[in-house]
Amino acid sequence: MSIAPIALDHADRRAAAKLVFDGVSKRFGRGPESVLAVQRADAYVGEGDFLCIVGPSGCGKSTLLNIVAGFETPTAGEVRLDGRLVDRPGAERGVVFQQGALFTWMTVLENVAFGPRARGVPAAEARDRAMAYLEMVGLKSFAKRYPYELSGGMQQRVGIARALANDPDVLLMDEPFAALDQQTRELLQEEIKRIWKRTRKTVLWITHSIEEALFLASHLVVMTARPGRLKAAYAVDFDSERDPNVTTSAGFTSAKREIVGLLREESIEAQRQEGVAT
Amino acid sequence: MSARNLDPGLAADVPDTDDVGVANRRAARRSRALSLASFAAMLLFWTAITGSGLWKPVVDPVFLPSPLAVLQALQKLLNTGYQGKSLLHHFLISLMRFGLAFGFCIFVGVPIGLLMGMSANARALLDPPIETTRPIPKLALLPLFIIWFGIGELSKTIVIIAALFPLMSISAMQAVRSVSIRKIQAAESLGASRWTIFRRVVLPASLPGIFTGIRMSVGVGVTMLVGAEMVATSDGIAWMALSAADFIQTDIVLVGVLIMAAMGYTLDRLCRLIEARLVHWSGKD
Structure with a gap:
């Protein structure tokens, strides 16, 4: 179990990929005050891949996800899903946010059934589907509760079930576990990996945690400090089912060391920029 | 997924409603007792300085009648009415003036505010008339409204509407504009x-803000009622108080004031009650 460098501009693989980033740049604002958040990002996510993007804070990785979600439009370049240009939010791209995105006024069940209902699925069928996904994330008995009655970890499960219930082509996850405590986070990571193996969804996962990325990803991309560029990419293979102690294995540790090394340069650069900015 | 996949701390993780509930109830009980004590102290003070026939009043009853005298005045008003009309009539006519204006603003002002929150065009179109007329004391417009709409009910209702409309529409607009972009x-x-998105996300998320505007409107509306009944009428609770003042019937004035206070208080409680049922989730994100 190890990581192996790959090229993200591999022409054949790009052509066959599910999700393609083609020279994506994003600049916020105009003139001298403007900030280049993402610079010429070229990447692809294959069908069924679990791609984690890791980078220092403020490197534009969330911006990249917002572009794929259709919440932001790129200043240059484009994102294509199954060959179609992404230019607005759509149900084929399910999004899980870090926090605060659940509908507080709806029960857990209503939250999860929202997507199917909004797309015209009959109420009874939407309800059954929502219940099935709530069962998948272990929250069946909380269906009638309101989000504020649930812990942070449980709320994130609801968010994941809500995205899955819509059966999207791609799952976009913007640091979904960043606000959780360590124990909850680790359990949810295992659960997510299990769900991914079962559903084989294409996943784009943003995180600043190298361990999380190595543990979850089938592919991993390291992003540079602002302006965010894609610095390195790896195929990743760490399976906790084959080895429950995989995160303390020699392969995992050396992979982590390699990524930490890459990111350290970037973090120093990011802090230097912040020092200049303030 | 089986149960063992749940957080080990799952049970402890769920907010412990029982403990919190007990603490909350205790705090609520204490603050209710304090409120009651403060209310009793006020009543006691009132009784003390007016004597209530038990001792020599400190204040001349012409200026401040005792609580007992006010109660007697209420009794008399209930039996014989005021100026040829029953107390209920005066009360209902005031409630109607307030209710018409209040209802109009809820059913027209709030939707217009929502529209302004949703659409930049609607905002550009409707914001100037509302914003530029907002600082005008609406009571100052009453003479004008009487010239335009006559001395009947219309001018009275309109002056109250003029005061409540911007309150409700602007708070509805603000509520829509502050809905979390995440959601x-x-x-x-x-x-x-x-x-x-409007029906199932924006509207429910705006409800707490809309209720703030509605509850502010209750207070302002009752105040405006007094102003509206100052001229060109011969009924209504505020009119009763104002006209009794001309004859220095302080006890009747106080009955009128207390009825209006009770009306404002009851309406506010009613709003809070509806709010608590409808937006129990508010502020718990």
């Missing part, structure tokens, strides 16, 4: 149409 994005990426 709207979440709905968008779940495939919801604009209308669905």
Whole structure:
């Protein structure tokens, strides 16, 4: 179990990929005050891949996800899903946010059934589907509760079930576990990996945690400090089912060391920029 | 997934409603007792300085009648009415003036505020008339309204509307504009149409803000009622108090004031009650 460098501009693989980033740049604002958040990002996510993007804070990785979600439009370049240009939010791209995105006024069940209902699925069928996904994330008995009655970890499960219930082509996850405590986070990571193996969804996962990325990803991309560029990419293979102690294995540790090394340069650069900015 | 996949701390993780409930109830009981004590102290002070026939009043009853005298005045008003009309009539006519204006603002002002929150065009169109007329004391317009709409009910209702409309529409607009972009994005990426997003996300998320405007309107509305009944009428609770003042019937004035206070208080409690049922989730994100 190890990581192996790959090229993200591999022409054949790009052509066959599910999700393609083609020279994506994003600049916020105009003139001298403007900030280049993402610079010429070229990447692809294959069908069924679990791609984690890791980078220092403020490197534009969330911006990249917002572009794929259709919440932001790129200043240059484009994102294509199954060959179609992404230019607005759509149900084929399910999004899980870090926090605060659940509908507080709806029960857990209503939250999860929202997507199917909004797309015209009959109420009874939407309800059954929502219940099935709530069962998948272990929250069946909380269906009638309101989000504020649930812990942070449980709320994130609801968010994941809500995205899955819509059966999207791609799952976009913007640091979904960043606000959780360590124990909850680790359990949810295992659960997510299990769900991914079962559903084989294409996943784009943003995180600043190298361990999380190595543990979850089938592919991993390291992003540079602002302006965010894609610095390195790896195929990743760490399976906790084959080895429950995989995160303390020699392969995992050396992979982590390699990524930490890459990111350290970037973090120093990011802090230097912040020092200049303030 | 089996139960063992749940957080080990799952049970402890769920907010412990029982403990919190007990503490809350105790705090609520204490603050209720304090409120009651403060109310009793006020009544006691009133009784003390007016004597209530038990001792020599400190204040001349012409200026401040005792609580007992006010109660007697209320009794008399209930039996014989005021100026040829029953107390109930005066009360109902005031309630109607307030209710018409209040209802109009809820059913027209709030939707217009929502529209302004949703659409930049509607905002550009409707904001100037509302914002520029907002600082005008609406009571100052009453003479004008009487010239325009006559001395009947219309001018009275309109002056109250003029005061409540901007309150309700602007708070509804602000409420829409402060709906979390996250929640709207979440709905968008779940495939919801604009209308669905409005109906199931923006509207419910705006309810707490809309209620703030509605509750402010209760206080302002009762105040405006007094102003509206100052001229060109011969009924209504505020009119009763004002006209009794001309004859220095302080006890009747106080009955009128207390009825209006009770009306404002009851309406506010009613709003809070509805609010608590409808937006129990408010502020718990």
